[in-house]
Amino acid sequence: MTITRRRKVIIIGAGIGGLTAAATLRRMGLSVEIHERATELRPVGTGLSIMCNALTALRAVGVDLHAALHERSQSFDAIHVMRSDGRPIRTLRTGEIADRLESANFAVHRADLQQVLLDALGDDCPVELGAKATGFTVDEDGVTVEFADGRSTRGDVLIGADGFHSAIRRQLVGPERPDEHGYLCWLATVPFEHPKMPKGYVGHYWAPGKRFGLIDIGHGRAYWWGTRNVPTAVARSWDGPKEEILRTYAGWAEEVGAAIRETAREDIVTVPAKDRPFLERWGYGPVTLLGDAAHPMLTSLGQGAAMAMEDAAVLAESLAGAQDLPRALRDYENRRRARTRQMVQSSRSLSRIEQWEKPLSVRARELYFRYAPESVFAKQNDAVLHYRPVAAS
Numbered sequence: 001m002t003i004t005r006r007r008k009v010i011i012i013g014a015g016i017g018g019l020t021a022a023a024t025l026r027r028m029g030l031s032v033e034i035h036e037r038a039t040e041l042r043p044v045g046t047g048l049s050i051m052c053n054a055l056t057a058l059r060a061v062g063v064d065l066h067a068a069l070h071e072r073s074q075s076f077d078a079i080h081v082m083r084s085d086g087r088p089i090r091t092l093r094t095g096e097i098a099d100r101l102e103s104a105n106f107a108v109h110r111a112d113l114q115q116v117l118l119d120a121l122g123d124d125c126p127v128e129l130g131a132k133a134t135g136f137t138v139d140e141d142g143v144t145v146e147f148a149d150g151r152s153t154r155g156d157v158l159i160g161a162d163g164f165h166s167a168i169r170r171q172l173v174g175p176e177r178p179d180e181h182g183y184l185c186w187l188a189t190v191p192f193e194h195p196k197m198p199k200g201y202v203g204h205y206w207a208p209g210k211r212f213g214l215i216d217i218g219h220g221r222a223y224w225w226g227t228r229n230v231p232t233a234v235a236r237s238w239d240g241p242k243e244e245i246l247r248t249y250a251g252w253a254e255e256v257g258a259a260i261r262e263t264a265r266e267d268i269v270t271v272p273a274k275d276r277p278f279l280e281r282w283g284y285g286p287v288t289l290l291g292d293a294a295h296p297m298l299t300s301l302g303q304g305a306a307m308a309m310e311d312a313a314v315l316a317e318s319l320a321g322a323q324d325l326p327r328a329l330r331d332y333e334n335r336r337r338a339r340t341r342q343m344v345q346s347s348r349s350l351s352r353i354e355q356w357e358k359p360l361s362v363r364a365r366e367l368y369f370r371y372a373p374e375s376v377f378a379k380q381n382d383a384v385l386h387y388r389p390v391a392a393s
Contacts, residue, residue, distance in 0.1 A: 006029065008154075008157070009025050011161055012133045013036060013163060013293070014127055015291070016117065017293075017305075018161035018162070018291075019118065020058070020309045021290055021316075024313055027316065028320040030319060033153060033155065034125065036128065037162070039130045041114065044111065046223055047109055048113070049215075051303065052094075053303075053306055053384065053387040054307075056103050057387045061313045066103065069104075069106045069116060072218070073107060073108030074200055074216050076107055076215075077098065078202065079204060080202065081204045083206060083207070083366075084205050084212075084252045084253065084256075097386055107217045109189055112217075132149070132167075136168065138284075160283075160288070164296050166293035172289070176276060178274040180235065181275075181351060182273070183228060183235060184227065186225060186226040188263045189267070190259065190262050193222075197214060202215045207252070208362045209229035210228040214256065224259045226260075235272035238270050241265065242263075242268065245260055273351065275297050276296050278295060278341050281333075282294050285326050288329045291308030292304065297347040298347040301347045307339075307340055310387060314336055317332075317389075317392075318335070353365055
């Protein structure tokens with residue numbers, strides 16, 4: 001009797017992309033092992049969006065997160081774009097596409113999404129913590145990963161899902177400098193309710209050179225973010241008091257200042273706006289990348305997590321039943337390259353427009369968003385939110 005050994009996939013990183021990939025690959029019958037540099041999976045982070053394109057991609061490979069997200073987060077069907085004082089500019093209807101796809105868009109705390117994915121993964125998938133990957137070695141029989149504490153592990157496939165500062169990417173392409181975009185981002189979640197923030201509220205407030213977002217993530221909590229144009233050196237190292245953030249948004253809609261005032265300074269995360277040049281080649285042999293390790297993007301489209309989830313779905317499809325694993329990984333990369341490249345570029349383009357501060361540019365931006373035909377925005381939303389599978393090459 002011939003015993004067929006299950007192929008083993010090593011995933012570096014237990015973030016959104018790594019956990020989703022583990023869930024989809026296990027669904028396809030592969031053995032999965034996750035290694036995470038953190039010493040514990042703590043409920044950290046702020047908020048993010050999980051859009052219907054990611055959920056329809058996952059559902060196609062047998063991983064349906066809708067019920068769990070309905071329980072732990074908040075669905076939404078529109079994004080309200082406003083001036084800084086709350087006067088409306090445009091409402092972008094995202095729910096129509098989601099309804100057509102029998103899906104939904106969710107705003108969720110990262111910790112809640114992490115738990116949803118851990119539940120989908122099951123209790124019997126190894127997650128090794130405190131495992132900082134330092135490099136890998138490929139041979140004709142597979143791949144070996146080395147860790148900082150002297151451990152190593154061996155498998156048939158290696159997936160680098162270890163985020164913006166990926167050690168796997170670094171070995172593949174060498175040292176890189178990030179692209180910095182001249183503004184900083186403040187991020188926070190806080191128990192918060194306000195008359196101007198109804199259930200499922202997503203509000204984007206715009207002014208010259210700065211923005212603010214206020215989002216209902218369910219269970220009496222809000223996720224807020226703010227941006228401000230600053231020199232890149234300031235964006236890298238800003239560590240000012242909450243009073244400076246309040247001054248940045250002085251005179252804005254009342255709910256904006258209220259959300260900031262309700263948030264403790266230690267709960268506000270500050271990050272520079274940055275991404276990387278798009279990487280055309282994600283791996284070789286039995287090694288590839290996924291999510292932010294492959295294609296980090298700015299936050300303007302709210303698609304970073306969703307792209308990692310789409311990656312995981314396509315990776316699972318490509319590896320399912322594959323005999324030639326390197327070829328299956330190149331198939332995955334080929335199927336994802338155009339979509340993710342477009343998302344990285346579109347996020348950059350929208351980010352530049354959103355951060356405009358010259359009066360004529362700001363006025364042109366408002367006129368466009370206020371008066372462009374609804375069909376223009378419907379087409380743009382469809383391109384982002386309607387996941388369309390790409391056939392294997």
